Amino acid sequence: MSRGGPAAGRGSVLAVDAGNSKTDVAVIGADGSVLGSARGGGFQPPVVGVEPAIDGLAAIVADAAADAGLLTEDGGDGLVTVSGGVAGHVSACLANADLPVEERELAAALRRRGWARSTEVRNDTFAILRAGLPAGAEPRGVAVVCGAGINCVGMLPDGRTARFPAIGRISGDWGGGSGLSEEALWFAARAEDGRGEPTELARTVPGHFGLDSVYALIEALHLGRIPYARRHELAPVLFATGAAGDAVARSLVDRLAAEVVALAGVALERLGLLDEEVPVLLGGSVLAARHPQLDDGIRELLAARAPKAVVDVVVAPPVLGAGLLGLDHTAAPAEAHTRLRAHYGG
Structure with missing residues (x-):
């Protein structure tokens, strides 16, 4: 177990870009600053099943949360969880979320993890779109x-x-x-x-x-x-x-x-x-x-x-797009978007 300061507060975002070969996660403050991040393996629910895929994602989220100074704990089943949630909103752009029914199923699975008060799942292509749009x-x-x-x-x-x-x-x-x-x-x-x-x-x-x-x-x-x-x-x-x-x-x-x-x-x-x-x-x-x-x-x-x-x-890395979509959802000010872009060189 590790303990740190309150890195993620009201209006903050847990950004997830999960591709077939790699996954990037970022904990983003309400001001657009990146408070913690982590990278892990690919996300393939059709191959391993939805819950095992989310288990793998959970380990990466826990690493990002620990990097942000949030409390993490071992649930006793070999999976690291995050106490008290990670952020106000989860913005997850996921590979293999190709159909709306898959997006709904994955969103429900993420909500059960209790990482945030709200959760939105999109196909990972939306992360590329949002990351590539000009600032403002x-x-x-x-x-x-x-x-x-x-x-x-x-x-x-x-x-x-x-x-x-x-x-x-x-x-x-x-x-x-x-x-x-x-x-x-x-x-x-x-x-x-x-x-x-x-x-x-x-x-x-x-x-x-x-x-x-x-x-x-x-x-x-x-x-x-x-x-x-x-x-x-x-x-x-x-x-x-x-x-x-x-x-x-x-x-x-x-x-x-x-x-x-x-x-x-x-x-x-x-x-x-x-x-x-x-x-x-x-x-x-x-x-x-x-x-x-x-x-x-x-x-x-x-x-x-x-x-x-x-x-x-x-x-620019697609996790930037996931983060910007999250800041859109929380109605963050333009300065937050600019700060996040600057962090990723976008």
């Missing part, structure tokens, strides 16, 4: 996130949103680092055995793993000598092969640019913003890498569909 701007715009997967959300100041299920091929999704990696492997395999057109991917894809043929890579993946999850490493290989001039790889990059613009365009249209000057924010590891062909393709295609849209790449 109202919450109005569209964000497309392309990391392991791909998703898009839009928001208006009156609370209306535009969103997609974004749960894979069954909801019409294509792209993301995972999807690109699978496409690279598919085209490489067909090029090597003659079913498909020639492509340098047949050399660069197995070469990434130190192998001399796609067949050897297929065998290694199938038999588990190379963990199947490592296929996600192939997205950068695809971009590098395209940058070197390979036509097949370049066509996949062009397809991703078109997919990003399709998502953004539909979201803009749903919110009545297609013909207005509005930010379209790009986030996630694939888009933040600023691959020239992809970046140029998105800007060119979006200019044709939404000429007044202003494209920008978000590099």
Whole structure:
């Protein structure tokens, strides 16, 4: 057990950005100052179940609370809890909260932990959107996130949103680092055995793993000598092969640019913003890498569909967006927003 000063008071925020691979938590004062923070592993309720996923999140919250000087205690079951709550409001932007019913289920699970008087759960894409909006701007715009997967959300100041299920091929999704990696492997395999057109991917894809043929890579993946999850490493290989001039790889990059613009365009249209000057924010590891062909393709295609849209790449950490959404909820003054942005360099 550790004891400290009253770091979080009335109007303060517990900000959570929980992605598939990592989770960031911040305890934010009413003035926008970051009082404590912590980072932990990914948040995957579909894999481990809702309550075990929240248990994992609870440990990270406890670390952030301890960093803020709040009282923490061992509940006797191996889980560290926080006495007396952490903040006035929980603003949680969570991966795998893709459907409203999932948001409600996760919000209920978080409320049972007693971390705050109020709790709001959103998909983690909303954190990118809020983090990327200019300082002092109202919450109005569209964000497309392309990391392991791909998703898009839009928001208006009156609370209306535009969103997609974004749960894979069954909801019409294509792209993301995972999807690109699978496409690279598919085209490489067909090029090597003659079913498909020639492509340098047949050399660069197995070469990434130190192998001399796609067949050897297929065998290694199938038999588990190379963990199947490592296929996600192939997205950068695809971009590098395209940058070197390979036509097949370049066509996949062009397809991703078109997919990003399709998502953004539909979201803009749903919110009545297609013909207005509005930010379209790009986030996630694939888009933040600023691959020239992809970046140029998105800007060119979006200019044709939404000429007044202003494209920008978000590099600020998504937990900033979760925190700003929390400060929006508590009606914190503009100075608090500015202080929080300054802390994260946003």
